[in-house]
Amino acid sequence: MKFTVERDLLADAVAWAARSLPVRPSVPVLAGLLIEAGDIDGTEGLRLSTFDYETSARAVLNAHVSGEGRALVSGRLLADICRSLPNKPVEFTIEGAKVSLTCGSARFSLQTLPVDDYPSLPAMPTASGTVDADLFAHAVAQAVTAAGRDDMLPVLTGVRIEIDGSSIALLATDRFRLAHRELTWNPMTPDVTAAALVPAKVLADTAKSLASGSQISIALSAGGSGEGIIGFEGQAGGGVRRTTTRLLDGEFPKVRSLFPAEHVTVARVDKAALVESVKRVALVAERNTAVQLAFADGSLTLDAGSGDEAQATELIEASITGADITTGFNPQYLLDGITALESPVVELAFTQASKPVVLSGADSIDGDADSDFRYLLMPRRLLS
């Protein structure tokens, strides 16, 4: 194996593929990054692959290949090296059990891992449709805000993707809040319906890393039984990037019915003012306090802290329709929801103080509501 490659192309592709390397690999070869040089999908170049039996990543890039071949090297070490190389062409050659890497005056010799022990990566399923890369990245970032991080409830660490014709719904919940994002895409078959539960962290990383391209193609394996996988293909750093990940097992709870059908109070507040204000009042009580929100007389009063500790209060302008209401929230959950909104104005819709609030965006205080993203948040319950 022998090839020469542009430093920036290589560094970007290696960094991308190395993202999904396992921190503590169950077998040593999984810490490896597979380099294949030769005719890749009909073009002379390289394919870099990583796999941890859950998630696979493949990056394709152009290179001048003078000898075909493949080698497995420590992915983390290669990523560290590539990041710090000078901006000069990088030359790779395999010499016995070592890979030699030369860039300008720098020279590295890397131990190879047994390439024959490396598992074969799952095949990319057939594409189901395409979506605008930037739109998808934003939508996923919004949805994963509410995803669970508790490994004891694995189902809730996923984002449910529901496909119905040209619309995609993303749903995530950690039991305390629920995020729901709707977006449109271009399915291969117009009447397609499908659903998948994708690990939230992988989905978020993937969507973000492919945001710079124009389109992402989504591929869902048709097989309804067990080993479902989902694949994403996009462009980044001048080459094709493909990721597959195993779908989560288990039944995602029926969550759409949690959104209340009617609202008693609807308030609109400037988003930036609300974020600043929640952050300020939440400072007082060592993160163990809830923030109380009282909507009355055209204003929102925020309170935090209790009698024995520091207290904070702040009043901001609000446009209120319906009855006065006072309730309270975990400040972090509230901030997560507000900051996930992309509109300049936040709409908070309540039924009762003890029932969840629906956060959504609006383009102005009396303008149109934006219902593409909704964040449902359960309030705090006072114990005494």
Add this chain to the structure above:
Amino acid sequence: MRAEPTILHLDLDAFYAAVEQRDKPSLRGRPVVVGGVGGRGVVATASYEARAYGVRSAMSTREARARCPHAAYLSGRFDAYRAASALVMEQLRRLSPLVEPLSLDEAFVDLAAGDALAGTADVATVTAVAERLKADVHEVTEGLTASVGIGSSKLIAKIASDLRKPDGLVVVAPGTERDLLRPMPITTIPGVGPATAERLRRLGVHTVADAERMAVDELVALLGRAHGEGLYRLVRADDDRPVVAEREAKSISVEDTFDSDVVEQRMVDALVERQATKVVGRLRAAGLAGRTVTVKVRLHDFSTLSRSTTLPAPTDDVRTVVALARTLVHEVDTAGGVRLLGVGISGLADWIQEDLFGALGATGDPGTGSADPAVDAPADGDPAAAPTTEDAADIEAFTVARPWPPGADVHHVDHGDGWVWGAGLGRVTVRFETRRTGPGPVRTFASDDPGLSRGHRAEGGASDPPPASG
């Protein structure tokens, strides 16, 4: 550091043992050891008579018995200690509203925040205030003595209180702090434990004066930034830490020490689950919820480990706490046997984060709706992890306190108030005396004697709570 000696540190002398000697006249002037009396017990406090034989706090009771076999070994009456402590703290609060209790028997007082000094903080005035305090403590507690140190900082006050124990009083005049510290071993400085002392010793640093000669950079390189800079200042008696008034309970916890090591994982799980359930019960009784769950494990070799995890929001849900506590205890390798287990909750709050699915009941609940905490084992848990009923009796054997712990207050219908002198083989021996009677007679009963009950009946006697393993 202040210009005037206005920080007072009070330390009750051999506190638990002193309370025992006060309430048990026959033990006055004799060695008394309070602590765990079982096979795994550790000394909490030794009376000065027992210290003469080399018995020290934190020593295993087994070793203490070897050094001083004729001491009275008592298991402790925390209600009595709490009552005595409350009387002392009340005296301190009469001096100043700014009192910072460190434990039941120790507190800082900021005299400058009160009016006890009437504006003059010279050595003579503060000495007079301290003399009166010591006399008042002795009177309200019916005989306990305290050692008091006063200085221009917490550091100096605390060191001073230790200089002339017991019943001591040392006021360090402003300006003499560094002269006082210089000849002292470096371990006198708070925060210099065995590990730090060893690192310093390798550089030839034994006393405060030795450390004073080290540059701040050297100390930082040796001990890290926070610790190094802190030590640099403390050896110069430079200490601005304020006295912080007592805050409400910051955590609720349950701990059990076992007479024999618990080896089986299943039993460890069952015990942790039981403790977590008990902690949540206390949490709820106090109308609180908590964010941080901590599990404490002392292994067979006495090494003590803590593992904790913090939730994004407070909870008072027993299933959540049990599941977290179990996961945490699994992070510790307990295969060699466990002598102590504890579960605690901190980050206390007066609210909980409600569950979106709670309103729906079991439908739509993603696998958390079971009422039985045992069913909510970690997803990868094996079925054997759930305790079975046959384990229940074993758990009892590990955790039920002795019904007649030595030293406990008891009452007999015919003989009146006394304390457990010893128990075993179906018998319990009681000495009938109280703090006001003088030494009394010893009698033995069957341990199920219906006339015998825990606690005192007479006025003024401290009473014990029912047996509890907490």
